[in-house]
Each structure stands twice: as structure tokens, then as C-alpha cells.
Amino acid sequence: MSDRLNEFLLQLSGALPDNGPSSGDPHRFHWIAAADELEISAILMALEHLPDDFPRERRTYLDTALNLVTLRLREDPDLPLELIPRIAALYRRWGAEHPLRHLLLPWLTANGTIEALTQFADLIADDPPNRTAAAAVGFAPLMRHADFNAEALYPRLLDSLQHLSVAALVLDLSNFLFRTGRLATHPAADVSGQLIELLGGITTRLGKMEETSELTPEKLQVMRAQVSEGVAMAVALCDALALIDDKNAIGKLNQVLQLSHRQLQCEAAAALARMGVEEGTKHLAEMAKHPVARLRALKFAEEIDQLESIDEEWKSPVARAEGELALWLSQETQFGLPPHELELVDQRELAWPGFDDPQTCYLFKYAFHMPAGSFRSLGMVGPLTHSFAADLTPWKPEDAYAAFAGWQSEHQDIFESEPAEWQDAQKQLADSLAARLQSEGYEIIQIIKLGYFFSDVRLIAVVRQVVGALPGVAVADVRTTTFYSSEGTDRPIGPHEAYMMHKGRELLASFNPNTFGM
Numbered sequence: 001m002s003d004r005l006n007e008f009l010l011q012l013s014g015a016l017p018d019n020g021p022s023s024g025d026p027h028r029f030h031w032i033a034a035a036d037e038l039e040i041s042a043i044l045m046a047l048e049h050l051p052d053d054f055p056r057e058r059r060t061y062l063d064t065a066l067n068l069v070t071l072r073l074r075e076d077p078d079l080p081l082e083l084i085p086r087i088a089a090l091y092r093r094w095g096a097e098h099p100l101r102h103l104l105l106p107w108l109t110a111n112g113t114i115e116a117l118t119q120f121a122d123l124i125a126d127d128p129p130n131r132t133a134a135a136a137v138g139f140a141p142l143m144r145h146a147d148f149n150a151e152a153l154y155p156r157l158l159d160s161l162q163h164l165s166v167a168a169l170v171l172d173l174s175n176f177l178f179r180t181g182r183l184a185t186h187p188a189a190d191v192s193g194q195l196i197e198l199l200g201g202i203t204t205r206l207g208k209m210e211e212t213s214e215l216t217p218e219k220l221q222v223m224r225a226q227v228s229e230g231v232a233m234a235v236a237l238c239d240a241l242a243l244i245d246d247k248n249a250i251g252k253l254n255q256v257l258q259l260s261h262r263q264l265q266c267e268a269a270a271a272l273a274r275m276g277v278e279e280g281t282k283h284l285a286e287m288a289k290h291p292v293a294r295l296r297a298l299k300f301a302e303e304i305d306q307l308e309s310i311d312e313e314w315k316s317p318v319a320r321a322e323g324e325l326a327l328w329l330s331q332e333t334q335f336g337l338p339p340h341e342l343e344l345v346d347q348r349e350l351a352w353p354g355f356d357d358p359q360t361c362y363l364f365k366y367a368f369h370m371p372a373g374s375f376r377s378l379g380m381v382g383p384l385t386h387s388f389a390a391d392l393t394p395w396k397p398e399d400a401y402a403a404f405a406g407w408q409s410e411h412q413d414i415f416e417s418e419p420a421e422w423q424d425a426q427k428q429l430a431d432s433l434a435a436r437l438q439s440e441g442y443e444i445i446q447i448i449k450l451g452y453f454f455s456d457v458r459l460i461a462v463v464r465q466v467v468g469a470l471p472g473v474a475v476a477d478v479r480t481t482t483f484y485s486s487e488g489t490d491r492p493i494g495p496h497e498a499y500m501m502h503k504g505r506e507l508l509a510s511f512n513p514n515t516f517g518m
Contacts, residue, residue: 029065202234238268239267242270250275325362402516445464448460462494
């Protein structure tokens with residue numbers, strides 16, 4: 001047994017302490033990605049004999065091993081075939097509640113052999129992960145690589161349509177394989193009737209959810225998860241039925257058009273348009289009027305060669321940028337719904353860090369009106385699409401652009417350090433700058449960090465002006481102090497956004513001296 005394998009197996013078993021001399025090295029197990037057959041077999045045997053109560057503190061090693069073996073199997077699909085049923089057996093033995101068993105699935109799909117794909121299809125049909133995000137890990141290699149026999153997955157994989165956690169993934173994969181020509185016939189063509197029934201059932205459930213009101217926060221969270229799951233499934237179904245071109249689906253697709261969810265309306269309209277139904281093309285043109293659905297409507301219209309049916313107003317660069325921000329804000333990781341107000345406040349060409357050519361930059365003011373109050377801010381589209389949790393509306397467009405440039409900046413000579421990380425020299429510099437802030441009439445509420453900008457170092461602190469008691473953030477270097485006020489909104493920028501704005505001003509000034517001259 002090699003020393004490297006022995007170290008890993010001892011670490012996994014707990015025989016070595018988690019704080020040993022090499023325990024902090026994140027690269028010490030990367031050799032697994034190039035392990036030989038005997039080492040892979042030994043790792044698998046160790047996993048087969050792990051206790052059911054595997055300690056949480058050692059899951060890092062297990063997670064590392066599972067991911068690196070996936071890479072190894074992708075590089076060498078000719079590993080012994082007897083490993084494949086052992087992997088499948090281990091997956092079943094670990095059970096649905098095991099927190100990492102889904103990481104075994106890409107062992108099979110990355111391997112890509114007929115035997116591995118057959119086992120994968122069986123596992124997804126019989127015993128899929130109970131979370132869509134976990135299941136997606138196993139499907140990812142199939143969407144990235146083209147050198148596998150797609151027919152080995154079907155028709156067995158379609159038996160998993162009964163499981164909500166994987167049904168949309170299965171349809172998305174099937175649509176992808178047919179659309180890209182990997183399969184000559186859509187694999188779900190023979191069960192299109194079942195797909196139509198599924199779409200009808202999901203549409204009915206989503207319609208009832210739209211009528212539901214006065215939910216508690218807990219019930220609202222559950223309903224949002226159900227809506228997200230239903231939307232993903234309905235999108236995949238609309239796409240599949242359009243690709244199969246089953247005219248029996250027209251009635252159900254028309255029902256989807258009655259839902260308030262604009263993404264689904266776009267999907268159903270596009271499916272109808274592909275089937276030659278004129279109402280689908282007309283509905284796509286209507287959807288282009290709504291910012292959150294605009295890019296999707298334009299994409300579908302272009303695919304079916306019907307862009308001329310959409311008004312020029314909704315195809316302009318500004319309209320597309322507006323649609324991009326609305327779509328970004330509606331993501332679950334942001335607000336989860338489109339803004340209630342959206343208005344262009346600035347548009348200009350700027351030389352932007354990281355780009356050779358000038359970039360068209362758009363700044364939009366948006367608002368969300370909630371029962372607890374309204375939220376307003378500025379969002380940018382151009383070399384990046386982004387917004388902050390703070391309200392930027394009190395600031396000039398130049399300051400807003402600077403905040404976005406500072407947020408995006410990446411350079412080895414631009415970084416920050418917090419007080420807990422400081423050495424003596426840094427503490428002395430911070431004390432000196434803090435003393436100067438006090439002498440300039442600032443009461444220091446909290447010292448946040450030191451910012452390093454090429455050859456300059458500056459202190460960032462939350463302060464209050466002694467005269468007038470105006471709160472804000474001070475950024476002080478050895479020469480000057482810049483104050484960023486917290487007034488003008490109930491969601492002011494904090495010290496991190498203020499420093500982003502500060503360093504962004506310097507970056508943009510160096511690229512655009514006539515506009516951002518310091």
C-alpha cells in the first residue's frame with residue numbers, strides 16, 4: 001500500500017488526528033485524481049466499510065475523495081467493470097438520508113460506459129436523491145460531455161418521471177440530447193400522453209397556488225419551494241412537448257398561458273409557436289413588453305424566425321439591458337420576483353477595468369413594494385449585472401458606477417485585511433490614522449479594516465461627525481480623508497460598500513480621467 005493511500009485511509013478512519021501536521025493542506029489528497037486501479041479499489045473498499053454514524057468532522061475527507069474519484073473515472077473509462085456494480089451497491093446501502101451519497105452518482109456518469117449509465121438509470125428510477133440540487137450533481141457530466149452512448153440511459157431513465165426531485169432533470173437531459181442530435185428520436189416521444197397529463201396537473205396546482213393568500217411566513221416558504229419545483233417541471237414539459245411536436249398538447253399549453261407566471265407563459269407560447277399555432281407567436285410579442293420575460297421572449301422569437309413580430313421598442317439595447325436586470329433581480333438568490341418599478345437613469349460609454357474596449361453601461365433605478373415597506377436602489381447592466389442590498393439612489397451615477405467597479409475589482413495588489421489579522425505595524429498604522437480622524441472631528445464608532453490599493457493603505461471606519469452628528473463611513477489614507485454619508489435613505493451604504501465606491505472611483509478615474517478625475 002502506498003504511503004499516500006495509507007495516510008488517506010487512516011485520516012478517513014479517524015486513526016490520524018484532524019489537526020495533524022498536514023491536515024490543513026487542501027491539496028494533500030489531490031493525487032486521487034490520478035490514482036491507479038488498486039488505489040481506487042482500496043478507496044471504494046474503505047467507503048463500503050464506513051460506519052453508518054460516520055462523524056461529521058471527517059466528512060471533509062469523504063467529500064474530497066468522492067469528488068476526486070469522479071475526476072479519475074472521467075479520465076479513464078476503462079477501469080475494471082466490477083467497480084460499477086459496487087458503486088451502485090454502495091449508493092443503495094448508504095440510503096436516502098446519507099448526506100453525501102449523491103456524490104457517488106457522478107462516478108457513474110463521469111465514467112460514461114454503457115454499464116455505468118445503465119446502473120445510473122436504475123438508481124435514478126428506483127432510488128433517486130430526495131433533493132433536486134443533490135441529484136443535479138449526477139446529471140452534470142452528461143450535459144458537459146458528448147462521448148457517451150446516450151441510448152444506454154433509455155427507456156429506463158423515463159421511469160423516474162414519477163419522482164419530483166429528478167423529473168425535470170430527466171426531461172431537461174432528454175430535451176438536450178435530442179436538440180443536440182445525440183438522439184435521433186426524442187426519448188419521451190412514446191410517453192407524450194403522460195407528459196401532457198403531467199403538464200395539466202402541474203398547471204392546475206400552480207393556478208391554485210396563485211389564488212392562495214394570507215399565508216404565514218412558514219407556509220409561504222413551503223409554497224415558494226413548491227412553485228419553484230412546479231415551474232421547473234412545467235418548463236421542461238413545455239420544451240419536451242414542443243420538440244416531440246405532439247399537437248394533442250395544444251389545449252394544455254393554452255391553459256399555461258392563463259397563469260400569471262411570465263416565464264411559464266413564454267415557455268408555453270414558444271411551444272405553441274413551434275407547433276405552428278399563431279396564438280403562440282402573438283403571445284410571445286406580448287411577453288416582450290414585460291422586462292422579466294423580455295430576453296426569453298426575444299430568444300424564442302429569434303429561434304422560430306419571428307423577431308419581426310415584436311415591436312422595435314422591446315428589441316433595443318436599452319430594453320434588453322432592462323430585461324437583464326429584471327431577470328437578475330427575480331432570481332431566488334436575489335429578491336425572487338421582478339421589481340415593481342424599473343427606470344433607466346443613466347447610460348454611457350466607459351473604459352472599464354478588465355476590458356480592452358469601452359463598455360456600454362446602463363444604470364437603472366428599481367423599486368419593490370412589500371407589505372413591510374418599499375425597497376429602492378440602483379442596478380447596473382453592462383460589463384457586469386449587479387445591485388447591492390444598500391440603497392444607492394441618493395448617490396450620483398458616477399458614484400454608483402464606482403461602487404460596481406470596486407465590487408468587481410480583482411488584482412493581487414488590491415485587497416483588505418481586518419483587525420484580527422493585523423501585525424504590529426498594521427496596528428500602529430491604524431492607530432495613527434484613527435487618531436487623525438478624531439483630530440479632524442470624527443467620532444469613531446468601529447474600525448472595520450485596512451484597504452490596500454497598490455502602494456496606498458487606507459483605514460475604513462464607521463464614524464459620526466462631531467459637529468452635526470452626521471453618521472457615515474470614513475476612508476483615510478496618509479494624505480486625505482473621504483467621508484461617505486449615511487443620510488438620505490433608511491438603507492444606507494455600509495463600510496464595505498463605501499470602500500467599494502472609494503476604490504472604484506480611483507479605478508475608473510485612471511481609465512476615464514475626463515469623467516472621473518479625482
